[in-house]
Amino acid sequence: MSKKAIEIQFNWIFVLIAGTAILIFFTVLVVKQKSLSESSTKAVVLKSIESIISGASVTIDTTKIENIPNPNIEIGCNKISVGNLPKQHQNLILFGPRLVKGNGFIWQTTAFNTPYRSTNLLYITSPQIKYVIIGNNDLAKDMNKSLPSYLDKENYSSYQDVLQIKNSNNYKIRFLVFENIGLIGNSVPAAFTKMRDEDVTALKIEGNTEKGTLEFYQKKGSSWISLGTSAYIEKSSLFGSIYADTLEVYDCNMRNTFARLKLVTDVYYERTKKLRDTIQRQECKQIYNNALNQINNIKILSSDFKPENVNNLVSTAILLSVQNKEAQKFSCPLIY
């Protein structure tokens, strides 16, 4: 082989090696940048959720839609995560489905007043989750009116009508059953049998706007299985049970709500005691004495979230509100 031929070949080999090295270098750089950029986007979404959670304590009765594409927010007990970026909280009150995804998300806040305001409840959901309201009673009609208009919701009078429902490509569907029917004997509507089990859930609600019982269901194949029962107290926690598609998340948030109620009740207890000890008028002292018994009951009942406590809490709250009205009648400083 001539020298020139060797030279040319060697040159080409050299160019190949050098070129490959440069290409590999830049490819690695681009891939690293891409993953960094994705993490940065997730961090922005997480920061946005965190600021909504902070703002929830300030805003009451607010509903808003946030247009953040592909949020992919996972909600758990005291935990929210966006992709592989989790954020842990000690006492998070955020009701929502396991996964929120789509073109954005809807958030809503309401006050938890039992009987005095102790905290705000924050709810989050996706506009791409379908909510099917089954029932014609007063509670069903009330919830239909109260749930935000941004939600994809449908109404049916009976479960038989729901069996004909068509699948409109929602990634999750939640049936809200206000009629007294047992879902265990009934089949899942045919249009949804092919969806993943955890994406098809149901909630059986029995009660009124003050209190009631809940039963959480999930699809298994083409039938329903019960995940367990719980209870709700006033409309705000009923909303929570509608948005939270697992019993675990609902119960966790209600335990946190009750923990907050207990602390605020401690404050009201001390406040009422001080009022009783400093106000001289006998009628006011009597009212405060009665109120202290009820507030003490609320303190005991709020130390554990369970259905029996919910029932007693509602009746105690009513008694306390009677005392508050009495205080107003006798021009005594109000209890709350």
Next chain:
Amino acid sequence: MKKAQIQIYETIAVLFIFFLLVAIGFIFYARIFKSNVDIETYESSQKRSIAIAQRVMFLPELQCSEDNIIKDNCIDLLKLEAAQKVMKQNEIYYYDLLEYSTVNASQIYPNSQPAQNLYSRSAQNFKNSFTTFIPMLLLDPRTKSNSFGILTIKTETK
């Protein structure tokens, strides 16, 4: 051979300079990135301090209310006394809400009174510290008198 060697050396030199320029660019980019991260950290600390201040202003443990109708910018004096005790007994609970901060309430008018501490948790080696003063009404529900008070919230972030 000499010509070929020279060409190889030339190619190696070009590659060396090229990678050197890329390395310089990379170091430059990293410095800018770090500077941006520092700016974002500072801005994030500011937002955190605002969020904490707002949380304190709207704590149900302090807010004035009449039959569940909340009065803005108002602290119930009787609740304030009770909340001091409750918040101190449950410091760990309130850390989730108030993080590293110090919250004091003090009366300015009709007479100045010493600040009452509601919550205090300091951070070691904090990077940023912000103090926010919020004028608040201090309502005594017994006499229905309103005093002029200040809520001082000092937040520390790492």
Next chain:
Amino acid sequence: MIFKKTRGQTEVLGLAIVVVILLLAAIFVVRFVVLKNPADYRKDFISSEIASSTISTFLKTTAKECSQLTMTELLQDCAQGNGLICNNGQDSCRFVNSTAGTIFEKTLNKWKLNYQFLAYVDVNSLLIKIGKSCKEQNLGQESKIFPIPIATGSMFVRLDICQ
């Protein structure tokens, strides 16, 4: 031949141009990215919050030396000229003026904030004026105006926090 002689020079000139372009890009980036000042979110929050909270709190404050009337009620008396006299002998206008002065001394002055507090029915005839106008000091301002109903219409209370 000439071209062969100047070819090296041309190449070096090309390199120099590339280096100059890179340097210009670097200066541009340093100026607009590295030397960028962090946004001051707290400034807007504080001036808006302080202006609104201070004035709303002040108006609801009750006067111990004046039959526990609120500052709003005293300002209404001042605007309507009803001639209320407080326990310390001051009329309602003077009382509000001195109380506002005391409170702002312990708050806005202490926090080194420039401000102007005005109370008026007609802006050309001020009932109370404390502090200096922000415009006179060539400063921006965050203003909060509160209207108070009186028998003859409305009076206004305004607090400008200078930025």
